[in-house]
Every structure is written in structure tokens, then in C-alpha cells.
Amino acid sequence: MNSIVHTREELLRRYHPIDPKTHKGIQGHALIIGGSYGKIGAITLSTKAALRTGCGLVTAYIPKCGYTALQTANPEVMVLTDVDEQSITSIDFSITPQAVGIGPGMGLDFKTQKTFHSFLKVNQIPLVIDADALNSLSHNAASLYLLRAKTILTPHVKELERLIGNWSSEAEKWQKAIEFSSKFNLILVVKGAPTYIVDGENMYENTQETPL
DSSP: OEEEEEOHHHHHHHOOOOOTTOOGGGSOEEEEEOOOTTOHHHHHHHHHHHHHTTOSEEEEEEOGGGHHHHHHHOTTSEEEEOSSSSSOOOOOOOOOOSEEEEOTTOOOOHHHHHHHHHHHHHOOSOEEEOHHHHHHHHHOGGGGGGSOTTOEEOOOHHHHHHHHOOOSSHHHHHHHHHHHHHHHTOEEEEOSSSEEEEETTEEEEEOSOOOO
């Protein structure tokens, strides 16, 4: 295992300020899929975060029940709605985003999990998987073989445990995380304090606070 600490100096070597002459049309388009009845806050926060971190365009794909709440909270976010009122039961869009995030507030309704699995079979867009989409993967491990190389999974510790199994020590946890990442050729962003990124044999520790 190669353990790399991301200090402020290391991050600054990789960071490139946004061109002052840029515009939203060339800053990338992110699609975030999720939400369910009673859990629209998760996708509201996710779309806001995408905008604040530099996406030029952000579209949310949500059940119909979340339309008014999301458009009120984040009017700058574009919204597509599922045919269902309360949950994600189909994923159908004609836009061409550069990246897709899926899972925040999505819930684990059977039809939602089935739709997620079907989406993974056809998706060719770089993907970030979070929250209930991670839990759906844990319930149906065969779905892991449908993921494109370098798909990003963003579990907190309990979600990580559901994916890789129990561990008895920190050393075992990271060894299992590395083996999981290598086996499926995925990137794990293990959220916490600090956050760790596992990419095969490389593990990066983020020592910096999240900027406000």
C-alpha cells in the first residue's frame, strides 16, 4: 500500500484556478439522481454542492414530489422529474452530462433498486455513487460488476462496512478496502475525519478542512 498525505501544499500543486473568461457552458454539466418522499433535502444539498464546487450546469433527476421544494431552494438548478410521485422508478433523460451522481435521498424501494440496477447496465457516463445507491449495491453485490472502471463510491464508515464486510482493526479495514478497490477497479472516498481516498494500492489522506 502506498500511503500519501494530501497537505495544503500538495493540493495547491494540483489545483488550477478557474479561467476568469470562462462561462457556464464550458464548466461541465452534472446530473444528480436521487430523492424520494421525505428525503428531498439530500439532493437539494448535493446539487448546491455541485454548483459551489464549480459545475457550470447542474440538473437534478427526482420524483415529482420534490419539484417545488428543489426549485424553491435552488432555483438555478434544472430539474427533471420521474413519472412517479414519490420515488425513482425510471431513469430517462436526453441531456448529455459529463458526470452523474446517484443516490442521495433515493431510498431503497424495490422499484428504485431495480431501476438503479437497470441504469448501471447501460450507463457509459462517469459515475459517483453515494448514500442509498451504495446500500443498493450492498444488497445486490452482482451490480458491482456492472460498474465502469474508476467509478467513484463515497461511503461513510457504516456504508463501507456493508460493502466490504466487518473488520477487527484499522489495518484490516484498510486492507479490505484496498482489496475491494483493486478487485472492482473502483475509487473509494471514505468520508470521515479525515477523509481517505483508496485507488487500488494508493491511499490518500486528506488533511485539509472542507472550505465553507
